[in-house]
Amino acid sequence: MDEIHEILKELSFADAYWVLLIPCALMALDVLTGVIQAWSSGHIKSYRMREGLGRKFGEVTILIIGGLFTIGLNIPSYIMAGFSLYIIIMELISLCENLDKMGVKIPKFIKKALGEINEEIQNGSKDEKEGGDK
Numbered sequence: 211m212d213e214i215h216e217i218l219k220e221l222s223f224a225d226a227y228w229v230l231l232i233p234c235a236l237m238a239l240d241v242l243t244g245v246i247q248a249w250s251s252g253h254i255k256s257y258r259m260r261e262g263l264g265r266k267f268g269e270v271t272i273l274i275i276g277g278l279f280t281i282g283l284n285i286p287s288y289i290m291a292g293f294s295l296y297i298i299i300m301e302l303i304s305l306c307e308n309l310d311k312m313g314v315k316i317p318k319f320i321k322k323a324l325g326e327i328n329e330e331i332q333n334g335s336k337d338e339k340e341g342g343d344k
Contacts, residue, residue, distance in 0.1 A: 226287075229294045230273055236301035237266050243308035250312065269297050303328050 244262060248254045276293040279285045303324045310316050 229287075229290055230277065233273060233294050233297040233301060234270065236298060236305065237269060240301050240304045240308065241266065243305060243312065247308045247312050269300075273297065299327055 241262065245254070245259070248258070272293055276290040280287055280290040306316050306320065306324055310321070
């Protein structure tokens with residue numbers, strides 16, 4: 211945990227706007243590639259799009275709350291950068307999955323690295339739901 215804390219302290223975006231702009235731009239690209247991929251494969255499902263858009267709305271909400279708390283409660287900016295980085299990683303994983311399904315060649319080392327990150331995120335979520343490490 212201390213390692214993550216130190217990494218986040220060292221993480222800095224070029225400008226405060228990038229903390230919001232990068233994740234939002236990646237979300238838009240993810241939605242676009244997801245729709246194009248589903249359309250091209252003939253698997254467009256409105257319920258899946260609603261679920262996906264609901265998740266995106268949740269991610270934007272997290273960014274807005276983080277920004278408000280950072281500004282309004284004077285919480286250290288690296289906490290907001292951590293929220294942003296988490297969403298950036300999730301979106302990059304999803305974008306690579308969409309592009310892979312569209313036939314874009316993704317190098318194996320990138321797939322492997324993103325797969326490991328995704329597994330770690332998923333296992334962390336399961337641990338938290340089940341009570342985590344005690």
